[in-house]
Amino acid sequence: MARTAMAQETICALRRKIARIEGTMPERLAAPGEGESLVLRRYGRPEGTAGRPSLSAETGSPRLDAALGGGILQAALTEVIGRETRDSGIVSGFSLALAAIAARAGAASTEGARPVLWVATADILAEAGFPYAPGVEQFFGLTPDRLLLVRANRLEDALWAAEEAAGLGCFSATFLELRGNPARLDLTATRRLHHRAREAGQPVFLIRHSSEPEPTAATTRLLVFPASSSLRKTLAEPLPRSIGPPAFAVTLARSRTGKTGTFTLEWNPHDFVFQERWPTGERGSAFKSSREAQDTGGLAAASFDRPDPAPPARGGLAAARKERRAG
Amino acid sequence: MHPRIEIIEADPDADRRLLESLADWCDRFTPLVALNGADGLFLDINGCAHLFGGEDAMLEEIVRRLTHQGFDARAALASTPGMAWAAARYYEGGDRSVPAGEEEHALAPLPLAALRLEEKTRFGLESVGLRHVGALLGAPRAPLARRFGSMLIARLDQALGMTEEVISPRLPVAPLSVERQLAEPIGTREDIERLILILARTLKEDLERSGEGARRLQLSLFRVDGAVMRIRVGTSRPLREPPLVARLFQERLTALENSLDAGYGFDLVRLSVAVAAPFVMQQADFSGHASEEEEALSLLADRICARLGNGAILAPALAESHVPERRARFAPIEEEARARPTGTTEPLPTAEARPIRLLEKPEPVTASAEVPEGPPLSFRWRRALYRVARAEGPERITSEWWNEDPPAPTRDYFRVEDMAGRRYWLYREGLYGEAAAPRWFLHGIFP
Numbered sequence: 001m002a003r004t005a006m007a008q009e010t011i012c013a014l015r016r017k018i019a020r021i022e023g024t025m026p027e028r029l030a031a032p033g034e035g036e037s038l039v040l041r042r043y044g045r046p047e048g049t050a051g052r053p054s055l056s057a058e059t060g061s062p063r064l065d066a067a068l069g070g071g072i073l074q075a076a077l078t079e080v081i082g083r084e085t086r087d088s089g090i091v092s093g094f095s096l097a098l099a100a101i102a103a104r105a106g107a108a109s110t111e112g113a114r115p116v117l118w119v120a121t122a123d124i125l126a127e128a129g130f131p132y133a134p135g136v137e138q139f140f141g142l143t144p145d146r147l148l149l150v151r152a153n154r155l156e157d158a159l160w161a162a163e164e165a166a167g168l169g170c171f172s173a174t175f176l177e178l179r180g181n182p183a184r185l186d187l188t189a190t191r192r193l194h195h196r197a198r199e200a201g202q203p204v205f206l207i208r209h210s211s212e213p214e215p216t217a218a219t220t221r222l223l224v225f226p227a228s229s230s231l232r233k234t235l236a237e238p239l240p241r242s243i244g245p246p247a248f249a250v251t252l253a254r255s256r257t258g259k260t261g262t263f264t265l266e267w268n269p270h271d272f273v274f275q276e277r278w279p280t281g282e283r284g285s286a287f288k289s290s291r292e293a294q295d296t297g298g299l300a301a302a303s304f305d306r307p308d309p310a311p312p313a314r315g316g317l318a319a320a321r322k323e324r325r326a327g
Numbered sequence: 328m329h330p331r332i333e334i335i336e337a338d339p340d341a342d343r344r345l346l347e348s349l350a351d352w353c354d355r356f357t358p359l360v361a362l363n364g365a366d367g368l369f370l371d372i373n374g375c376a377h378l379f380g381g382e383d384a385m386l387e388e389i390v391r392r393l394t395h396q397g398f399d400a401r402a403a404l405a406s407t408p409g410m411a412w413a414a415a416r417y418y419e420g421g422d423r424s425v426p427a428g429e430e431e432h433a434l435a436p437l438p439l440a441a442l443r444l445e446e447k448t449r450f451g452l453e454s455v456g457l458r459h460v461g462a463l464l465g466a467p468r469a470p471l472a473r474r475f476g477s478m479l480i481a482r483l484d485q486a487l488g489m490t491e492e493v494i495s496p497r498l499p500v501a502p503l504s505v506e507r508q509l510a511e512p513i514g515t516r517e518d519i520e521r522l523i524l525i526l527a528r529t530l531k532e533d534l535e536r537s538g539e540g541a542r543r544l545q546l547s548l549f550r551v552d553g554a555v556m557r558i559r560v561g562t563s564r565p566l567r568e569p570p571l572v573a574r575l576f577q578e579r580l581t582a583l584e585n586s587l588d589a590g591y592g593f594d595l596v597r598l599s600v601a602v603a604a605p606f607v608m609q610q611a612d613f614s615g616h617a618s619e620e621e622e623a624l625s626l627l628a629d630r631i632c633a634r635l636g637n638g639a640i641l642a643p644a645l646a647e648s649h650v651p652e653r654r655a656r657f658a659p660i661e662e663e664a665r666a667r668p669t670g671t672t673e674p675l676p677t678a679e680a681r682p683i684r685l686l687e688k689p690e691p692v693t694a695s696a697e698v699p700e701g702p703p704l705s706f707r708w709r710r711a712l713y714r715v716a717r718a719e720g721p722e723r724i725t726s727e728w729w730n731e732d733p734p735a736p737t738r739d740y741f742r743v744e745d746m747a748g749r750r751y752w753l754y755r756e757g758l759y760g761e762a763a764a765p766r767w768f769l770h771g772i773f774p
Contacts, residue, residue: 086708086709086711086749087749088684088772089682089683089684089749089750089751089772089773089774090748090749090750090774092683092684092774093683093773093774094774096683096774097774114620115624125687126687128684128772129684129685129686129687129771129772130656130657130684130685130687131683131684131685132651132655132681132682132683132684132685132771133643133645133655134651134654134655134681135680135681135682135683135684135685135771135773136683138680138681139680139683139774140683144642144643144645144655145642145643147642147643148628148640148641148642148660149640149641149642149657150631150635150639150640150641151635151639151641152635152639153635157634157635157639160634161631161634161635161639164627164630164631165627168623168624168627169623170620170623170624170627225748226747226748226749226750227748228716228744228747228748229744229748229750241717241718242717242719243717243718243719243742243743243744243750246750246773246774247748248774249748267774
């Protein structure tokens with residue numbers, strides 16, 4: 001092998017030349033750790049991207065993207081927390097939505113659709129139910145043949161499986177779903193998950209039901225609460241008493257930029273983007289009836305023009321009402 | 328009775344277990360071990376004897392080791408099972424082997440019982456003065472068969488090797504296996520893993536020669552004290568690469584950590600291919616992305632199965648049904664792959680929204696509805712009260728009467744949203760006006 005820097009450079013140049021002639025990627029010809037100018041790709045993704053800024057995928061809500069520093073991180077551990085197990089649909093739905101956004105952004109750079117691995121402990125599957133493939137496809141475009149589920153009886157097994165899958169890089173996303181605040185899922189365990197995600201370049205979502213936020217290595221932590229959906233839109237006017245696209249009340253508790261905030265997001269299952277619901281904005285269309293306004297108020301109506309997070313629950317509702325009255 | 332005789336109640340089950348564990352132990356000599364009655368074992372040592380330095384040396388070795396374990400064992404070696412059986416039980420003075428061709432000579436002085444005859448036949452023969460096998464050998468066969476049945480002649484022929492007798496091995500015989508005898512027993516996991524790698528390398532050559540790969544592998548660990556441990560791993564695609572094989576067993580050994588008791592160590596380790604399948608050689612494209620990824624995926628699936636147990640990794644199995652729980656359920660990945668060619672994966676058109684989580688079993692809720700056929704006004708699920716703000720439905724799903732007997736009641740599904748914004752999928756089972764009052768269930772959860 002090349003001993004001197006000179007010889008090494010010659011070899012690199014020759015390799016690039018060969019690759020250009022053959023019309024293939026030069027990266028696969030390179031051995032790992034052979035000079036800074038070469039990138040070893042595994043499954044089409046550069047290896048050892050530890051030092052570089054991670055790619056991010058835009059969620060569709062400019063305010064949330066700004067707070068996240070450009071969007072949801074592609075190669076990182078993202079934590080999604082639900083306070084109660086009965087919110088499991090909302091919490092897992094929100095995580096799936098984030099994964100769909102990440103997959104859509106990833107699909108542009110790499111070919112084909114990769115499967116998704118869902119690792120869950122047996123107790124949460126018993127309590128919150130199994131993912132239901134037809135529904136997952138309807139809302140998040142994830143076809144049943146791309147969904148794999150690992151049921152682990154013990155938390156250690158679930159952690160092991162998630163770690164192995166996260167490092168593999170052949171899944172478009174890995175989910176680890178569990179319940180509560182187990183002691184085993186500490187800073188070290190989550191840091192390992194995060195490192196794997198970063199090296200493989202694929203997102204890992206840690207879904208925690210009936211849990212309290214605690215220090216973990218996740219770069220992004222989101223608390224998800226239920227939010228009333230808007231009415232179904234028809235050509236004429238919103239259909240009364242109907243249930244529109246899924247809505248989430250999200251609190252960004254930790255982000256790469258250090259910003260936090262509260263958002264009410266509505267998922268668009270056709271375009272796979274979020275839309276922020278403006279409590280005072282689109283008064284003309286969806287927020288016509290007073291009944292609807294009451295529904296939105298419940299937990300976390302987002303403030304419109306303030307950079308600081310609106311305090312959740314009552315404060316937000318009062319603010320929304322005040323603004324309504326003023327306007 | 329003699330005062331020093333110790334009386335112990337007969338325990339046939341325990342005897343059986345002991346015999347089976349002995350048969351397990353005998354696996355180290357040959358994979359073809361069959362149980363014989365309550366107190367015997369057949370070992371088919373065709374092609375194994377040279378490993379132990381010849382037939383006589385092998386016989387000696389077996390008896391010696393059994394004696395060391397505290398058994399009073401008698402053994403004999405012959406070219407037919409019948410002859411070996413007779414020699415082991417009726418020869419005076421020790422264990423011997425009967426050379427091929429000398430069965431007649433060896434059998435002649437033995438009593439009739441050596442022929443494995445029914446008691447009735449034996450008494451009949453003895454009553455006419457035929458007390459030794461030799462007397463039968465000289466007698467004309469046709470009258471013997473007429474009088475004492477064809478079984479007598481069959482047994483005689485079997486012992487003499489004129490008709491083939493097959494012993495049925497207790498365990499399925501692996502098509503391919505490699506083993507290593509160890510002078511120094513090993514006990515640590517690292518040693519076992521290293522040995523697996525060595526054995527797998529030998530196995531690879533054989534698999535390559537036959538153009539096959541392993542679909543199921545078994546590792547047999549023979550402990551010094553006679554206990555045998557068998558560890559199996561399955562693979563989702565034919566496999567022959569030694570590091571991958573070693574890795575699968577590594578996961579399995581990790582999972583077994585506590586239950587694998589090395590005791591004084593293992594002195595024989597055997598790696599066998601229980602199920603083999605043709606290995607399809609595929610040429611990857613130059614970039615090799617797709618196949619690499621697929622391989623990595625199936626290896627991960629195998630490792631998860633090895634560590635977490637079979638059926639830990641699941642995939643949705645779709646069926647053409649409009650009953651939600653039948654439409655898609657999670658099945659172990661290998662089962663799902665088998666079902667796929669027959670079942671259709673064509674998506675059924677469903678305009679109605681489906682939940683993203685489905686409870687394993689619909690959970691009964693107490694609900695009150697405004698109007699009999701209408702959506703619930705409020706319901707109580709897992710002791711919490713939910714007030715319904717909005718509801719969509721009903722979507723009526725009737726039972727599949729061609730599948731069910733008696734048909735399940737009709738379900739009316741409602742999609743509801745409570746005051747806080749949680750969305751659930753509820754259904755009312757049965758119709759108003761029927762004999763049983765309708766009941767409400769919560770079946771799924773929407774995002």
